[in-house]
Amino acid sequence: MNQRGAADGCGEPQGFRRHGGAPFTVSVVLPAGGTGERTGLPTPKQFCTVLSRPLISYTIQAFERLSWIQHIVVVVAGESNALMTDIIQRFQHTKVRVVSGGATRHRSIFNGVRALDAGKSGATPDVVIIHDAVRPFVEEDFLFEIAMAAKENGASGAIRPLVSTVIATSSEDYLDHSLERSKYRASEMPQGFLYHVIYQAYQKCSEVDFDFGTECLQLALQHTGTQAKLIEGPPTLWKVTYKRDLAAAESIIKESLCGSACIISDGSERSREFGQCLQRVMGSFDMVSILTVPTGKMGTELDVLPDVIGDASCLSKEWNFIQLSVNGSGLSEVEETVRALEAANRALLHPIVVVWVRFDTSDGLSVMETGARPLLLVELASAAKLQNILLYGIHLHFSEKDAGWSDGSVKRLAELTYTLIHDRNASLAGQMLHA
Incomplete structure (x- = not known):
């Protein structure tokens, strides 16, 4: 897959070279514990095969090929540990560590963040990028923008324009009101954080946050007062959600190959x-x-x-x-x-x-x-x-x-x-x- 930032193929984005090399350390957390119910397939979508290779391996490669990414923590359901370990060994991923997830998405992400603690990984990163395991087409230049914005602002996140108008319904399922679409954006991945910001945010989370929260940027704002810098991302940030998306992913990969x-x-x-x-x-x-x-x-x-x-x-x-x-x-x-x-x-x-x-x-x-x-x-x-x-x-x-x-x-x-x-x-x- 062609990446916009690799101007000379050395794996280091232009921005880092302009700054004389990587000015800070960056690691990644990939939550991959979903069951994939919406695909209607027996295999969770992150482990579905695309051109003889699990989808999650493509996402890992998108980060692993970058020299400025130090560590990648993949968080999976406990029963998928052996499968994920086999994928890492089979496709020779070298920067990856597998940890078990929790009962909810936020508990799983927090497990991944804690795995990057200096006491466990040997070097706590300055910046943590959180990304979905089923978004394999993230571009290098955009990752660089997210990392730099997180370093400068404490948090950053990808956004995309809304495709459909958002409406609110009454308790009787009648239209209550609609939102002005131009004022709102869809929150996407990747998201970046200073390590201490996302760590402290999760330490202060309530049980309600862990069980029902969905937005990492909101947790950082709510519990640390950190306002995220929002960056409009490219169309390639789409997420494999349904069975038809696997066919679309295969088509994109074939085009690149x-x-x-x-x-x-x-x-x-x-x-x-x-x-x-x-x-x-x-x-x-x-x-x-x-x-x-x-x-x-x-x-x-x-x-x-x-x-x-x-x-x-x-x-x-x-x-x-x-x-x-x-x-x-x-x-x-x-x-x-x-x-x-x-x-x-x-x-x-x-x-x-x-x-x-x-x-x-x-x-x-x-x-x-x-x-x-x-x-x-x-x-x-x-x-x-x-x-x-x-x-x-x-x-x-x-x-x-x-x-x-x-x-x-x-x-x-x-x-x-x-x-x-x-x-x-x-x-x-x-x-x-x-x-």
């Missing part, structure tokens, strides 16, 4: 030329792509990356891979790419797509149609799928007598390739499609 691709040439002139044409067409789909070639097989007239297999930086980026081969099998090179991705553990957090595009320039029957390579592709794809790598094949035939390929054939290939990368349809993995 199909935004870039690494086109790997086999080193031949035709492969390079076609790769350049494909690169231009993919740009019309808002997909950023780069062309790589095996080291030593190309001249210096192109600004290209070295061989993707030999350059770990290529494998560390959130790219998909399009591997081109002309006439020769090329399947061994595809296998090499898959093995390199597996070794780099690139598919841990989301499925990676590898599309093998094989150009056949023979005038007779395609070797792909007569040989055993389709079976080998299926076998390779089946093994790769177990590692969360989706491998597809595309066969494109054109005659050597032709001057080249048509714009239409390049466009058809680009559209098919983009669809495979976007949809990530596991049932099509191992298929050799024809463009």
